[in-house]
Structure formats: C-alpha cells, structure tokens
Amino acid sequence: MWEEKLVIDPPYDFVRVLERLSIDPLKAVNIAEGTVKVPLYDKKKQPFAVTVHSIGTKLYPQFIIKGEKEKQKEIAIHEVKRIFQWDINLNDVRAHFSKSNLAQIFLEHEGTPLVLDFHLYHCLIKCIIHQQLNLAFAHKLTERFVHQFGQKMDGVWFDPTPEEVASLTYSDLRELQFSGRKAEYLIDISKLIAEGSLDLEALKHMTDEEIFKKLLPIRGIGPWTVQNILLFGLGRPNLFPKADIGIQNAMKKHFGLEKKPSPDEMDELSKEWSPYLSYASLYLWRSIE
Template sequence: MWEERIRIEPPYDFDRVLDRLSMDPLHHVRLEEREVSIPLRNQNNDPFVVTVKGMGTKTAPEFLLSGKSDKDFAIKETMRIFQWDFSLVDVQTHFRSTNIAEIFEAHDGTPIVLEFSLYGCLMKCIIHQQLNLKFAHTLTERFVHTFGEKIDGVWFYPAPEKVAQLDYSDLRELQFSGRKAEYVIDTSKLIAEGKINLEELQNMEDAAILKELVKIRGVGPWTVQNLLLFGLGRPNLFPFADIGIQNALKKHFQLERKPTFEEMEILSKEWSPYLSYASLYLWRSIE
C-alpha cells in the first residue's frame, strides 16, 4: 500500500467536486470522509483503484492519495482527472469583469473534473443523449452493473471488447431503445477493431475531433462536445444545444424564454478562452 500527499495552488473547492461527483450513482464518494475512490486502468489495461482524500481547505488545498499498485501512473492520472496542474486563479480573474461574475463568485474554486476514462465518458455521453438525468443515470448504472466489474467496492465500465460482443437484445433487456443499443455496441466495435483510437484524440484539435467522431452513427455534436469537455478537459467549449445551459442563462439574465443560439453567442462572447468553465458554472448555478 502506498500513500502520497499533494499540495496544489488555491483556490480549489474539493467539497464542491465531491458534491458533483456524488450526483452519479456509479461514483464511490464518501462525503463525510471527504473521499472518492476512482477506477483506473494502467498501461497494460489492468484495473486498480486509487483513493483521493481531501486534507486541506479551498484556500490551502491538500490531498492524500493511496493505492495498492502503479503509484507513479496513478498520481499522474489523478492529477489529470482532477486538473490539479491548472490554475483557477486565471479563470476567476477573467470572469470577474464579465456578465456572469456573480455565478463565478458564488462557485469560486470549482474545477472541471474529468471522467475517469475516455471510453467510459463516451459511453456515458451516448447513453445520456435525449434522456432526463435521473433515467440516464439509471440506464448507465444498469449497463455498468451488468457488464462491468467491481473491484474494492468501485465499479469499472466494461471494456469496449466486451461490449462489442453483445447483442442488441442484451441492452434492450435493460430498457435501452433499439437505436441506443445499436449506438453503444456499434461504437464499441469500432473502438475494439482499432478503427477509432481514443488515445489519439489527446493530440488532435477540437475541430478535427468533432469532424472525425460525428461520422459515427449516433454520435452528434452534443456528444462530442461533452467528450471534449469532460473526457479531454478542453477549456474553451460551449455546448449551445444543451438545455441545462439554456435554462441557466434564462434564469441568470431573467429572460422570458430560453435564449436563441444567436443570443447565446452574444452573451458568451466575452467568456473565451474559458467557455468550458462558463458551461460548468452555469450548470452548477441550477443544479
């Protein structure tokens, strides 16, 4: 068993991180202990668990990491997932003079936290398409509980190779629609066959990733934008079609109706190059 203490630059509100992570029933979060256990796979694709415990405060953030194996890899991945090497000072400073400054003040120190795996993120995005959040979580939970694996109390998404071998009827039995079952399995087949290399996306521009992935049946711009934001941590994304963001803008600017895309473009013009943080903080404002 290994342990490692890590201190990072403030502000960083780990309690808000845990609160948001706890919204997903698949996440192994213990709010009172200020801990989350995360499922990781090493470079040989072997699964293992790392526990992250908050030891400090928003203004003096410190964490205790612990695990049973792959220490160096685990620390590197945890740093990436929780965005510990990204300074929120610049973000807070940028938004202090914008039209959503009040939201950023209320949620000061809230980082973008990535999904624990790119494949899991893509599957989650596909499953969540056009569903209310509660049923989307239920469907994703059924998918992982049925075909994934549980290690040390932590659930891992199934490997794409396993999902690629399923029949559409296997997912239909979990209340997947016929089309969504096809999207999940067919996309997994493309990944398992090497026709889509998720790791290569790390080195591609946002526009190139969008152009490539929307070729996949069942993967549209909303899905790709969420993958870019929560899978790859790209900082300057604003999903105009997201209903939650539209509702947050309607509430914040006291509009009589949800804004049009043109109105959203005008409102968001001054938020670049941190549009992703504007997206997150707008979601947080209504969650």
C-alpha cells in the same frame, strides 16, 4: 501500500466536486470523509483503484492519494491530476471572469473545477446512454449496464471494456431497457474501438475541429455527444454548447431574459468569456442545479 501528499493552487472546492460526483450511483464517494475511489488501469491495462482523500480546504487544498502497488504509483498520480484538473490554476479563471457579466456566478461558485470522467470510453458510452433521457433514468440505465457487464474491485466499479461490449448482442442490452437504436449505437461503436478503427487515445492529440470531423460521421454520435467528450472527456477549456437547454435556462435566469436566448444572443452575451467558455458553461450549469 503507498501514499502521496499533494498540495495544489487555491481556490479549489473539493466538497463541490464530491457533491457532483455523488449524483452518479456508480461513484464510490464518501462526502463526510472527503474521499473518492478512482478506478484506473496500469500500462498493461490491468484495473486497480486508488483513494483520493482531501485533507485541506478550499483555500488550502491538499490531498493524500493512496494505492496498493508501488509500481502503479506514477500512472495513478498522473491520472488523478488529469481527472481532477489539478494543474489548472483556477485563480486565472476567476480573474478572467471577475469583471465580466458572470462575475456574481463565479463568486458564488468559486473554486469549482472542471472534473473529467475517469475514462474516455466511459465518457463516450455515458453520453450515448444519456441521449434524450432524463438524468435519473440515465443514471439507472448506466448502473444496470455496468453492474451486468462490468466488474467491481476494491469497492469501486469498472466499466466493461470496448472488447467486452463489442461481444454483446443487441438483445443483451434490450433486456436492460435499452432502446433498439441505442443498443446498436453502443455495441457498434465499441466494435469500432475494439477493432482499432476508432482510436480514442488519438483524440487527445487532435484539435476540437479535427475531433468533430472524426466523430460526427459515426452513427450514434451527434454534436451534443462530441461536445460532452470535448468537455468532460478531454477537458477542453473553450467550449460553449449553445444548444444545451440547461445553459439556455441558466442564461435566461442570470440575465433576466423573458425567454431563452437565441444563438445570436448567446454569442453576444458570451463575447468576453473566451478562452474559458467551458468554465462559463460549467458555472452556468452549477447556478441552476
């Protein structure tokens, strides 16, 4: 057993992080205790879990990370920092928006970080499952999928691997209430990953434009999916998904518009948000949740 204490720059509101994570029934979150269990993989791709425990406050954020095997400590700390974006100073983000047309929203949701999905593959399959579904059923379908084909260790669920999903048949997913087309997307894309035609790790070293060019030709991946991968899979800081209805509704409410803004109006209103468009998107979503 090992544990490591980390103190990060304020503000950082971990309560908001846990509240958002708890929406997903697959996440092992305990808001009262301030903990979440994170499923990870070591260098040999063996699964293991660590516990992230908040022992601080928004203005003095500090955490204890706990795990079982000492040899997994280095990769665990690296991954936890990446997932929870602890190397991003939210003071810089707050200062940028303090005199902007989103100043009030950023004051109300101060210290809300852009938290990443635990794994890039999970982000991808979640996006595919969630396409054109309401959130409640999307979570239920994802839960069925992981319970049926994934595994539970140390109190936390691990997704099935690309190789495991590639070995399934379309009817395996149809039995879980997947549409025929969505079953094809999920299995066929997993086959590309399993055979090495699609290297998800390589995406980390590409520009946003290169990732769009790489992913859009793949059947089942559209602009919305790529934008979500960039935002919640890779944590790119300057992304603004203008086609997202939630962002349109949030801007309509915040700016007192009679109807949802057009793409040109969104461009005009967001001129001063760069280079933190992703945080503007996140905070707009939070403003109507």
